[in-house]
Amino acid sequence: MLSFNSRKILSQFLDEDIGKGDITSSLLSKKRITARIISRENAIVAGIKYAKQIFEIKGCKVKILKKDGSNVKPNQTIMTITGNAGKILTCERTALNLLTRMSGIATQTNNLVKKIPNKKTRLYATRKTAPGLRIFDKEAVEIGGGEKHRLRLDEMVMIKDNHIAVSDSLESLIKKTKKRYQKFEVEVENTQDAVLAAKEGATIIMLDNFTPTQIKKTITTLKSNKLRDRVLLEASGGITSKNIANYGKTGVDIISVGSITNSVKGIDMSLEV
Known part of the structure; x- marks a missing residue:
């Protein structure tokens, strides 16, 4: 804390x-x-x-x-x-x-946690919090049975789409990150980039706006390349109380939902x- x-x-x-x-x-x-x-x-x-x-x-x-x-x-x-x-x-x-x-926030978080069938999959908050209230919002998530993720930008490197857009390439940015930090997360939009991020040593790979079917395909591909056990996989984007159970069945380690704090x-x- x-x-x-x-x-x-x-x-x-x-x-x-x-x-x-x-x-x-x-x-x-x-x-x-x-x-x-x-x-x-x-x-x-x-x-x-x-x-x-x-x-x-x-x-x-x-x-x-x-x-x-x-x-x-x-x-x-x-x-x-x-x-x-x-x-x-x-x-x-x-x-x-x-x-x-x-x-x-705690009530909404708890309701979502109960819908995840795989209890090894954890529900995470995001940085989509009200300015000035982040500490309180994130604590409420934890009270409801979720996890806080990053409280601030200085806690862990998270390479997102806009970081990649202003860099030479995803691979070059990952290599630069590895020289300075042991742990880092990478957001990807397709299976190919997920494999690249895993090979290059990402700690967490965020599968952004993947459907459950796409996530299962990506996990299968990572397993075939002996990469699945190297990384934590996070599903994010478009996840609601109506479909969170389907995401929980895919085998991801983390499900992150912004609405528990930004649409409370x-x-x-x-x-x-």
């Missing part, structure tokens, strides 16, 4: 929403209340520790009833918050925004006083 100052980031999230001050909540008395956050639908909870921290920044007391990774049903209480009424309401939207997004549907949750 990438080390980061969550309190600082969450404070910035609050400041973005509050501006110069919550003028509506300032009209309230300093009454002390207890509120609760409930889920209005079936979900996997993710982000609960960050929601807790948001309320604590404003001096509220929080009791967690459902930890990250827990399954919740409609109307179940996830956490309770006790403190000044105005401060709780000031934090409400920021906490819910992050909690519902992360829970949506937040879980319906609310704060009740």
